[in-house]
Amino acid sequence: MIGALALVALAACGGPPPAATPDEVSRLAAAIAALGPEVNRDEARRAAEISYAHSHRLALEYEITDPPIIHNTKVNLGIKPRGLCWHWAHDMEKRLAQERFATLDLHRAVANADNAFRLEHSTAIVSAKGADYDDGIILDPWRKGGRLTWMPVREDDAYNWEPRNEVVARALERKHGQIVTLTDDQRILMGGAEFVPE
Template identity: 55%
Template sequence: MQKPLIWALAAMAMLMLAGCASAPPARSDDVARLATEIQSLGPEVDPEEAQRAARIAYSYTAQLAKEYQITDPPLIHNAKVNKGLRPRGLCWHWAQDMERRLKQEDFRTLSLHRAIANADNPFRIDHSTAIIGRRGDSMYEGVILDPWRYGGVLFWSPLTEDTRYEWVPREVVLEQRRREQVARAKPVPAN
């Protein structure tokens, strides 16, 4: 197959996939709803911390969307980042930056986690996210904070209710990749 045809087919596929990722309309009570969800993680969660985390999650998503120069759906933006036309904006950039920003708050009652989906699926690209939870809980009890999914509009949901992805702790995925890399690097014994 010729390269122009391959590029045209890839572009059409990306456009079709990107069309499926339209953002839900923003509502004026989004911060309050997220704060309530974070607060509902348990009675130990400080209401002020839940409110602050929700406010930061929304305001920082908007700030990053400007910094990343988001003008397209996620997969189109990914292609632009990979070609050097945009500075950042891959899902792991969003997750890394969101986690880094929220950790600056030094929450007493909340903790942050990272997760990756699709790492074991050769037909889908990996997807990374940040998760906020009650201190001491695993990521599975937390709330996903995913600004990539809708191209700079914050998606959030309790992890257990996110049916679109099967999330795995980031450290588990990275350890598995490290083991696979070591296994590939081992020399083949001579017969």
């Protein structure tokens, strides 16, 4: 409750969210390391540090001063440069991918894609190497306006996540009226060519 009040107060002040504390980074590092015995502890620590630092950097870059829905409206009106949920997910995944982790995999997921009553939402996910996305941890800076929200995918009661490429494949089939194939390694094939979503 206090955290929610602090976020409301922060949004009212019109400033960006604060940087993470060392304790926050340590808790995320421990959770990533606990994804499996094969997860390298140094990689888990680096992934946690980058997740928090990049969330803060993006909040400054996106000029976050409002709660997410208000910021989304400003982005859609052209008042702010970026900061929709898919921007956060894309930029977070891209930054973490630069590390070329040997014991961790990165995923993208989408929730509410086919629900006309709820806004679609995107996130980046980190898992142990070779694990499914839903065995991973959500890395979602959008949800609290630039403050990193993380939790195991299966414990997220707010969203029902699906692999992003499954959602994209369904949308392409509807839009183009042709069969879209999703390969075992999550590549999207349409008309014999690979489709690579942003």
